[in-house]
Amino acid sequence: MTTVNAPTRDHPATGEQPPPEARGRHRPGLRARMTGSASPSPRLVAAVITVTWLAVLAESTLVPVNPVLHRVALFVHLACLVVGFGAVVTVDWYALKWLLRRCQLRQVLAVADQVHLLIWLGLAGLAASGGLLKPDLGATLTQVKLLLVLLVALNGVQATALHRRIAAFAGPVPRWLLVRSVLAALVSQGGWWGAMAIGFLSSHPA
Numbered sequence: 001m002t003t004v005n006a007p008t009r010d011h012p013a014t015g016e017q018p019p020p021e022a023r024g025r026h027r028p029g030l031r032a033r034m035t036g037s038a039s040p041s042p043r044l045v046a047a048v049i050t051v052t053w054l055a056v057l058a059e060s061t062l063v064p065v066n067p068v069l070h071r072v073a074l075f076v077h078l079a080c081l082v083v084g085f086g087a088v089v090t091v092d093w094y095a096l097k098w099l100l101r102r103c104q105l106r107q108v109l110a111v112a113d114q115v116h117l118l119i120w121l122g123l124a125g126l127a128a129s130g131g132l133l134k135p136d137l138g139a140t141l142t143q144v145k146l147l148l149v150l151l152v153a154l155n156g157v158q159a160t161a162l163h164r165r166i167a168a169f170a171g172p173v174p175r176w177l178l179v180r181s182v183l184a185a186l187v188s189q190g191g192w193w194g195a196m197a198i199g200f201l202s203s204h205p206a
Contacts, residue, residue: 059131073132084122087115145198152191
């Protein structure tokens with residue numbers, strides 16, 4: 001299997017590879033050994049996200065909203081967009097730098113680990129505040145936007161699982177795993193940009 005060499009945790013400064021018998025071995029780090037067993041499965045997280053998404057749709061039709069609450073929800077919505085999408089762009093920027101050989105893979109993983117919480121907080125805030133903006137659920141563009149939001153969230157679960165698998169390798173990372181990570185990043189960018197474009201078009205009808 002074709003692999004890509006990445007600096008190891010044992011030799012982060014020099015990038016030296018471990019002994020041949022250890023290369024490519026899937027070896028969880030200290031944090032993975034301490035918390036990995038307690039981490040929920042991706043399927044469970046995806047199920048929770050889907051149920052929450054449906055609850056937000058119900059919220060948008062059941063909760064009455066006055067003009068003041070609508071303005072507050074709009075401000076929160078925009079703030080969460082800055083936080084969540086800004087964090088996503090940061091990770092993808094470092095990933096692009098790695099593809100151009102301007103930084104090391106361990107740097108990309110470190111940045112992703114640092115902004116992981118911001119991405120999910122931003123996405124959760126967008127969903128909760130979006131339900132208070134009274135979207136037109138009968139409009140085709142709104143339906144597409146809502147599906148894109150769900151896609152971004154589910155793709156985030158997949159991306160998180162891929163990140164953990166890559167970080168757990170002590171030696172070269174299989175190229176197929178890196179390709180899947182790049183595809184997850186492209187899906188994320190497409191979903192975020194698509195949802196923002198639809199939101200803009202919906203707020204500025206022709």
